[in-house]
Amino acid sequence: MKYADEFRDSALAAGLAKAIAEQLDALGATEETPVRIMEVCGGHTHAIFRYGLADLLPKSIEFLHGPGCPVCVLPRSRVDDCLAIAMKPNVIFATFGDAMRVPGSKGSLLQAKGDGADVRMVYSPLDALTLARRNPDKEVVFFALGFETTMPSTALTVLKAREEGITNFSLLVNHITIIPTLRAILDDPEMRIDGFIGPGHVTMIIGTEPYGFIASEYKKPLVVAGFEPLDLLQSLHMVLKQKVEQRCEIENQYARVVPNTGNAVARKAVEQVYETREHCEWRGLGDIEQSGVQFNAAFAAYDAEKKFAIHNASVPDPAECRCGDVLKGLAKPWQCPAFGKACTPEIPLGALMVSSEGSCAAYYQYSAVHNEALEEARNAKAS
Amino acid sequence: MCLGVPGQIIAIDDPAKRIATVDVAGIRRKVDLSCIVDEDNPPESCLHAWVLVHVGFAMSRIDEAEAEATLKVLHEIGELAVEREAMLTSEVQ
Ligand code: SF4
Numbered sequence: 001m002k003y004a005d006e007f008r009d010s011a012l013a014a015g016l017a018k019a020i021a022e023q024l025d026a027l028g029a030t031e032e033t034p035v036r037i038m039e040v041c042g043g044h045t046h047a048i049f050r051y052g053l054a055d056l057l058p059k060s061i062e063f064l065h066g067p068g069c070p071v072c073v074l075p076r077s078r079v080d081d082c083l084a085i086a087m088k089p090n091v092i093f094a095t096f097g098d099a100m101r102v103p104g105s106k107g108s109l110l111q112a113k114g115d116g117a118d119v120r121m122v123y124s125p126l127d128a129l130t131l132a133r134r135n136p137d138k139e140v141v142f143f144a145l146g147f148e149t150t151m152p153s154t155a156l157t158v159l160k161a162r163e164e165g166i167t168n169f170s171l172l173v174n175h176i177t178i179i180p181t182l183r184a185i186l187d188d189p190e191m192r193i194d195g196f197i198g199p200g201h202v203t204m205i206i207g208t209e210p211y212g213f214i215a216s217e218y219k220k221p222l223v224v225a226g227f228e229p230l231d232l233l234q235s236l237h238m239v240l241k242q243k244v245e246q247r248c249e250i251e252n253q254y255a256r257v258v259p260n261t262g263n264a265v266a267r268k269a270v271e272q273v274y275e276t277r278e279h280c281e282w283r284g285l286g287d288i289e290q291s292g293v294q295f296n297a298a299f300a301a302y303d304a305e306k307k308f309a310i311h312n313a314s315v316p317d318p319a320e321c322r323c324g325d326v327l328k329g330l331a332k333p334w335q336c337p338a339f340g341k342a343c344t345p346e347i348p349l350g351a352l353m354v355s356s357e358g359s360c361a362a363y364y365q366y367s368a369v370h371n372e373a374l375e376e377a378r379n380a381k382a383s
Numbered sequence: 384m385c386l387g388v389p390g391q392i393i394a395i396d397d398p399a400k401r402i403a404t405v406d407v408a409g410i411r412r413k414v415d416l417s418c419i420v421d422e423d424n425p426p427e428s429c430l431h432a433w434v435l436v437h438v439g440f441a442m443s444r445i446d447e448a449e450a451e452a453t454l455k456v457l458h459e460i461g462e463l464a465v466e467r468e469a470m471l472t473s474e475v476q
Contacts, residue, residue, distance in 0.1 A: 237460060256449040
């Protein structure tokens with residue numbers, strides 16, 4: 001793959017890890033007082049585990065796994081809404097595969113499919129539109145979830161539906177935006193973050209400018225990063241370099257894919273179709289103002305919430321879940337009492353255990369960390 | 384979920400509808416070019432381009448000059464660290 005192998009060179013990775021270790025020493029970081037860097041995006045969390053980057057680096061750096069995994073922050077109530085629609089007669093409910101196993105208060109979409117609902121896993125919203133074209137006598141509903149990265153694709157699909165006069169097609173929109181959530185995290189008095197690895201593909205759409213406040217108001221460096229192991233190491237090096245030089249700026253390591261100005265064409269499509277949602281619920285984080293979008297009045301005909309009279313009602317998470325603390329980096333997954341017991345990738349209790357980008361699933365799958373909960377869970381499974 | 388993968392545009396199927404075929408590590412599928420075309424960059428200009436593909440849409444053209452520049456810096460940091468280590472640990476005694 002173009003520019004994948006080049007960014008996976010292990011000799012170079014070892015060199016970078018050394019350079020990072022020197023920076024950490026220069027900053028006086030220790031295992032007890034580590035430099036704490038939040039990688040915002042779930043794709044980065046996954047890459048850090050998959051490539052074992054934490055093992056390559058000294059203990060004087062700590063990764064905080066941020067909220068940037070749309071599946072992980074999907075609230076139970078929203079899954080309930082999906083089920084309410086999917087169970088209706090004459091409906092084909094289409095979704096990205098990631099959302100299939102997220103538990104709601106009455107089960108997941110996968111379980112609904114087992115119970116006879118017509119739930120289809122699609123790769124693209126355009127595939128859902130194709131389903132609508134091929135099944136004119138059915139109502140096809142696509143579950144539009146995801147950050148800014150995914151919004152242009154659903155907006156353009158709706159524009160296409162309108163152009164073709166397709167009316168048996170609608171979207172249940174759960175698009176969320178990262179900026180208000182970053183601000184909420186920065187305002188949380190319990191949080192201690194020294195810098196950020198910024199989300200590459202979100203920035204490809206919104207550009208680097210919206211992060212400006214993180215440097216100017218909160219005095220934290222942020223480096224937008226690519227997804228290969230060397231991308232992450234280089235970005236970390238850039239964040240630490242800023243720390244050493246006592247700068248805080250927004251920098252872009254992933255310039256081969258992310259122009260600093262983002263993608264204006266994509267943003268225009270989003271602005272045409274969506275407007276800001278006043279309140280948006282995030283699993284574990286609760287309500288964050290203006291952190292999502294909904295259809296504007298001109299596109300109300302494509303709004304599944306209106307078409308199927310859905311009135312989202314919040315439902316609390318199971319009591320033992322510590323998803324919120326894990327999402328904010330205040331607790332490690334194994335500190336959750338449910339980890340590996342009531343909550344496993346096979347039978348997840350929280351959404352962080354579902355997606356491969358979720359930190360609980362990543363710890364469960366990859367972590368060589370020796371801790372009792374994990375060992376216990378693995379042994380219990382083996383026996 | 385926000386995953387994007389690099390692929391190469393190998394055919395422009397319908398310039399008016401901005402539909403092309405992309406090859407992602409040997410898998411071919413239709414991809415929508417709407418986000419990477421404008422008046423100055425018509426669909427035809429995308430042929431053979433490397434793009435970042437996300438849920439059926441080409442979201443960005445991969446900039447080869449930027450990629451090379453990033454790799455150059457990477458090599459400098461990585462190799463310098465190894466050099467320095469060699470100097471510091473050189474066993475001359
Ligand atoms: S182990 Fe399960 S319940 Fe606990 S924080 Fe992780 S996802 Fe949530």
